[in-house]
Amino acid sequence: MSITVFDSQSFLEQAIDRKPPVLPPDTPLKVAIAAMTQARASCILIAFERQLIGIFTERDVVKITASEIPLAGLIIAEVMTEKPIAISLDKAGNIFRILSILRSAKIRHLPVTDNSGNLLGAITGESIRQILKPGDLLQMRRAEEIMTAEVRIASTNTSVLEVAKQMATERKSCIVICNECDNKNQKPVGIITERDIVKFQATGLDFAGTRAAAAMSFPLMPLQAKATLWEAHQFMQDHHIRRLVVVDDGGYLAGIVTQSSLLHALDPVEMHANVELLQETVAENILELKKVNEQLQKEALRRTEIEEQLRLLNENLEEQIKLRTLELINTNSQLKKEIQDRATAEAEVRRLNTELEQRVRERTVQLGASNQELQQEISDRKLLEEKLHFSETKVRAVFEAMTDIVLVLNIHGNIEVLPTNTAAVYEPDCDLVSLTVEHFFDDDNPDDWWMLVQQVLETQQTLNFDYSLTVGDREIWFSACISLFSKDAVIWVARNISARKLAESALCKKNVELAHTLEELKRTQQELIQSEKMAALGQLIAGVAHEINSPLGAIRSSVQNIADFWAEQLHQLPIFFKQLSPERQQDFFAMLYNSSKETDNLSSKEKRQLKKLLQRQLESEKIDDADSLACTLLDIGICNNLERFLPLLKDSASPNILQTAYEFATVQKSTKNIVTATDRAAKIVFALKSYSRYDQSGSKAIANITDGIDTVLTLYHYQIKHGVEVVRNYVNDLPSMLCYPDELNQVWTNLLHNALQAMGNKGLLKIEVKHQDNAISVSITDSGPGIPPEIMPRIFEPFFTTKPPGEGSGLGLDIVHKIIKKHQGKLQVESVPGQTKFTVSLPIEITETNN
Helix, strand or coil: CCCCHHHHHHHHHHCCCCCCCCCCCCCEEHHHHHHHHCCCEEEEEECCEEEEEEEHHHHHHHHHHHHHCCCCCCECCCCCEEECEEHHHHCCCCCCHHHHHHHHHCEEEEEEECCEEEEEEEHHHHHHHHHCCCCHHCCEEEEHCCCCCCCCEECCCHHHHHHHHHHHHHCCEEEEECCCCCCCCCCCEEEEHHHHHHHHHCCCCCCCEEEEHHHHCCCCEEECCCEEHHHHHHHHHHCCEEEEEEECCCCCCEEEEEHHHHHCCCHHHHCCCHHHHHHHHHHHHHHHHHHHHHHHHHHHHHHHHHHHHHHHHCCCCHHHHHHHHHHHHHHHHHHHHHHHHHHHHHHHHHHHHHHHEEEEEEEEHHHHHHHHHHHHHHHHHHHEEEHHHHHHHHHHHHHHCCCCEEEEEEECEEEECCCHHHHHHHCCCCCCCHHHHHHHCCCCCCCCCHHHHHHHHHHCCCEEEEEEEEEEEEEEEEEEEEEEECCCEEEEEEEEEEHHHHHHHHHHHHHHHHHHHHHHHHHHHHHHHHHHHHHHHHHHHHHHHHHHHHHHHHHHHHHHHHHHHEEEECCCHHHHHHCCCCHHHHHHHHHHHHCCCCCCCCCHHHHHHHHHHHHHHHHHHCCCCHHHHHHHHHHHHCCCHHHHHHHHHHHCCCHHHHHHHHHHHHHHHHHHHHHHHHHHHHHHHHHHHHHHCCCCCCCCCCEEEHHHHHHHHHHHHHHHHEEEEEEEECCCCCCCCCEEEHHHHHHHHHHHHHHHHHHCCCCEEEEEEECCCCEEEEEEHHHHHHHHCCCHHHHHHHCCCCCCCCCCCHHHHHHHHHHHHHHCCCCEEEECCCCEEEEEEECCCCCCCCC
């Protein structure tokens, strides 16, 4: 009998989960869901100072998800179930009462407290199921008997949000996911439970955009309908799950078994009846066992008497056996000794026979080995003689085919000439072998060849060198190789290389000519680049002249205004200041201070709004000619704080003071215009100077890519300002690079010039500079009509142009391509109608190569 029958109180203690997740009420909802997921719990208890105040379950998460309530900013106290059903441990009774409470209240979590209301733990269907034993299920029922046949299903294409809404609406703890098929037969492929919804919330899943097929628990582990309830319980226990999908023999959906289904199988009333019946049966069996026990005791007494008699007989029999055994042992000892002596003699005979046979075999093997060695030696000698004959024939054939001079020289000065076929390549009247041998003994020979022979003998390393012999008016060159022949002799092999020497001489002359031609090509290329730069500068010169004339005109006009002011006011200013009272002098200088503030940056709309505001303030103060006075104050720079100057404006001498202050303000603005114009002219001159400069040294320098692009944009300002919107997108902290700055400026000039011409100087010009993969990428995009696909393959060909005669040489993009290649970079072009993009990629570190 299991613990469920005899100790239900102990069963109840085991069913309490002593460490459920407990959080304070001010916990953020996202943190609570994450804690529920991490603890793999189906609920979280909310407590304050160990007092239970609420509960938050997986079903609550499903409701929040179905209602699409955002989690950010929510705390768990706002969504928990307040005052949940709980039970005190001393009032819990037994496990049957707990099961009745869970079933009648239709809940799955029952918090447990002590007498003071302090939280002890919780009892759930899972905690009860985990301590079940086979004896607890008094009837071995099948899954098909207790399963829920009405199962809520969804297709694999349903969104997770729709599944959550279906759970919340129908108050179901899970939805079975099935493939699309007929309505009667559904094959389950997965399942989504309340715990899955909690996990999805913790991971921030997109409920509306995620299909059920991507989020469901897969692969599905179904339970056969014929399986027992204990098998279902064990399956849940092994796989840590709380629900099992039940399928029939064909694999089609039949129903679902949950923890609640298993607990419903444990009907307390039925179990009490079974317990009482078992107790009655046990009582009857105990009475019958007592009767049988008395009979067994009588039988045991009779058996004891018989055993005593048998013991006495056994003792007599044992004594007789001992005597007979001693006699047999003595006889057996004598027989063993005789057998042992005979065995010893037989072993010695066998040993001697074996030793003799071993000696015969060893001698036979020795004689056979000697005979075989002798036959092998005779065979080896015959084979060696054949190889020597073949080698001699082969060496003779090799020497007859060789046309080289081959000599064998020893340390004693002896020279042996090996017979080679030198006559096949040399003139009959020219004995080069004899000339070579004579050269060894020629005292006038500047080359001491015997020292070379001695060097090879000492170092035992092969020596190669070239030498020449003079025959008549000709010089014949040889390539000699001296290698070790024996410990006191070397072999000398010399080959005629006169033809190779002539070819090398001709090749050297050709290399010199090619180097000279390459230098001419480089000089021509540099002149062509400079010419192209000057041509582009000639096209820019009219715009640059206009850009310089504009600031010069502004300077001239501002200087004239200042001169006129001092000519008119120089003698009037002392009189003006004498007539001013101390209060009006302070107001006058305050106006001049306000006029020094920048107001030119205001738009026309902003100036009109400020003028209307000043006019309304003046009219509210009943000051005459408010409209004209507001314009004057705005020109002086008084936009606010009008109350400071109201006493001055109400003074009868205010017109004269305001006019003088206005003229001073005009002088200050003229001064600012001069500074701005000079800065603009200096910037244009600097850009023109930087562009026209050419570095003749041809060496690389450290430069910033964006500085060169901005210089070219400054030169094209006149063409740009009449209808081109320039968008610069430069990354911060762009590194400088080692490059040819003047040549790169030509690249930017050609690309920007082509872009402006393609747009007709009207449109959007976008320049993007970024740093990626140890390289700097520059993209220039225009909004022109684009490059036709039929001419795209030819745009980098020299002298190819689509411009009218006189407007282009067709060398611009060819020069750009060569300069980028010189920098070991890449040039790419993408063009569609309305957008053409040239992308230049330059490595930050350029390796040294021969261009």
